[in-house]
Structures are given as C-alpha cells and as structure tokens.
Amino acid sequence: MRQFLLFSVLFLLSGCAFIKGYQLDQRHGRADPSRFDQTPDRQAIANAPVEYWRDVKPITDNRCAVCHGCFDAPCQLQMGSVEGITRGANKTKVYDAVRLFAANPSRLFVDAQSNAAWRARGFHPVLNERESTAEANLDASVMARMLTLKSKHPSIAGSPLPNDRFDFSLDRDQYCPAIEEFDDFANQHPEWGMPYGLPALSKKEEQTIKQWLELGAPAAPPKPLSEPQQKRIAQWEEFLNGDDIKSA
Numbered sequence: 400m401r402q403f404l405l406f407s408v409l410f411l412l413s414g415c416a417f418i419k420g421y422q423l424d425q426r427h428g429r430a431d432p433s434r435f436d437q438t439p440d441r442q443a444i445a446n447a448p449v450e451y452w453r454d455v456k457p458i459t460d461n462r463c464a465v466c467h468g469c470f471d472a473p474c475q476l477q478m479g480s481v482e483g484i485t486r487g488a489n490k491t492k493v494y495d496a497v498r499l500f501a502a503n504p505s506r507l508f509v510d511a512q513s514n515a516a517w518r519a520r521g522f523h524p525v526l527n528e529r530e531s532t533a534e535a536n537l538d539a540s541v542m543a544r545m546l547t548l549k550s551k552h553p554s555i556a557g558s559p560l561p562n563d564r565f566d567f568s569l570d571r572d573q574y575c576p577a578i579e580e581f582d583d584f585a586n587q588h589p590e591w592g593m594p595y596g597l598p599a600l601s602k603k604e605e606q607t608i609k610q611w612l613e614l615g616a617p618a619a620p621p622k623p624l625s626e627p628q629q630k631r632i633a634q635w636e637e638f639l640n641g642d643d644i645k646s647a
C-alpha cells in the first residue's frame with residue numbers, strides 16, 4: 400500500500416512537470432538545446448542597448464559569482480562567464496560524501512564544448528531556449544523567474560537571517576528547479592529568489608538583467624588577449640607547470 404502511494408505521488412509529480420513543459424511548448428514552441436551555440440549576429444550585438452560584458456557581467460560578478468563562481472556552485476550554475484550561464488544548471492552535487500562510485504566530472508570549458516552537449520549530460524537551461532520573443536525570454540527563463548521571485552519577497556537588508564529560513568551550509572539540500580518545475584518551487588519556497596538569503600538586486604540592476612534576457616542574452620565574443628597579457632600567461636604557465644619536484 401505504502402509503495403503504491405509512493406508511486407502515485409511520484410507519478411503525479413512527474414506528470415505535473417510534464418504538463419508544465421507541454422504548456423510552455425504550446426506557448427513558446429519546443430526548446431532548442433543548441434540555441435546558444437549558434438554564431439551570434441555581431442551587428443545585432445553591437446546595436447543592443449544591453450550587452451553581457453558591458454552591462455551584465457559587472458552585476459553578476461558583484462552579486463552572484465560569490466556563490467555561483469566555482470566548480471561546486473549551487474546547482475553547478477557558474478556565473479563567472481557567459482558560457483557558464485548558457486550551460487545552465489544541474490541537480491547533481493559535485494561533492495557528495497555518500498556517492499559510492501566515481502562521477503563524470505563536469506568542468507566548464509573542459510568536459511563538454513557546447514550547450515547542446517551539456518544538455519545531453521543532464522544540465523538544464525536557466526535561459527529561455529524556446530522561441531526568442533521578449534515574452535518567452537522572461538516567461539521561460541529560470542534566471543528571470545528567480546529574480547522576479549526575489550523582488551516579490553525581498554529579504555530585509557541588514558537584519559540577521561533566520562537559519563530556519565535560509566540554510567547556508569555547504570551540503571544543504573538543493574532543488575535546482577528546471578523551468579517546468581519552477582511554479583512548484585516558487586509556491587513552496589517563496590523567499591528563495593536570487594540572490595539567495597541576501598538583499599535583492601537594486602531595481603536598476605534587476606531591470607538591466609531582465610532587459611538583457613528579453614533581448615535574448617546578447618554577448619559579444621571576448622576581445623583577443625593583448626601581447627603583454629599573452630606573455631604574462633605564458634610566464635605563469637611555465638612557473639606553475641614545471642617538471643621538477645619543487646614545482647610539482
């Protein structure tokens with residue numbers, strides 16, 4: 400009986416996400432995992448009023464990368480680069496003390512080379528990968544929905560955060576809702592918008608990121624490194640990768 404109940408609940412839950420996915424498909428078309436792998440239109444980026452390097456990165460560096468910066472970031476969502484943002488998130492923990500067998504590493508830039516390849520490895524998008532309309536780019540983006548959730552339920556700046564509402568431990572349980580699961584997540588944890596447990600972005604910062612999302616997240620290709628920068632990198636590589644025992 401208990402097993403039957405468990406299966407029914409699991410079935411209902413998966414059915415729910417399934418129906419949400421179907422509804423999103425009806426509204427905004429099917430998701431295309433390679434949407435952010437296509438070569439960007441340079442002219443469109445040059446004309447975009449909001450662009451990643453100039454307008455968005457300073458905000459994400461300042462307010463998001465403190466948690467979403469490294470290999471074991473929450474939901475593996477790395478926000479130090481646009482590639483980390485387009486790769487998206489993954490429910491699997493990087494460090495898991497109860498894991499018995501070795502896991503496939505998921506190092507950004509190393510273990511897969513395209514967003515589509517990351518989708519095949521269990522990453523779900525936090526940007527909209529359905530039709531690129533201003534409406535869909537907000538409605539079908541986990542990132543946009545997380546910011547909206549926060550602005551509806553902002554934490555009180557300057558007050559100590561009660562531990563029963565926000566868990567900052569490294570091994571906290573995490574949900575990492577895909578867009579299909581987002582409504583349930585928001586209903587159950589209305590205060591867990593982003594930045595998690597910290598004051599909300601300023602209205603202007605939120606608007607900048609939302610406008611960037613609406614435009615389809617335009618990002619210019621990175622500028623090539625200057626000669627002095629390349630020289631410096633070569634020096635560090637040589638220093639850090641020496642063969643002698645001391646270097647190792």
Ligand code: HEC
Binds near residue numbers: 459476489576594600
């Ligand atoms: C204090 C640490 C912290 C900061 C700062 C922070 N986050 Fe998060 N973020 C988390 C945690 C923890 C989760 C996992 C929540 C869960 O699923 O239980 C998360 C999850 C997310 C997710 C959901 C991923 C998914 O799979 O559903 C998004 C999107 C996100 N963060 C965006 C942001 C953005 C954008 C910022 C900056 C404006 C930000 N975060 C700042 C801790 C943080």
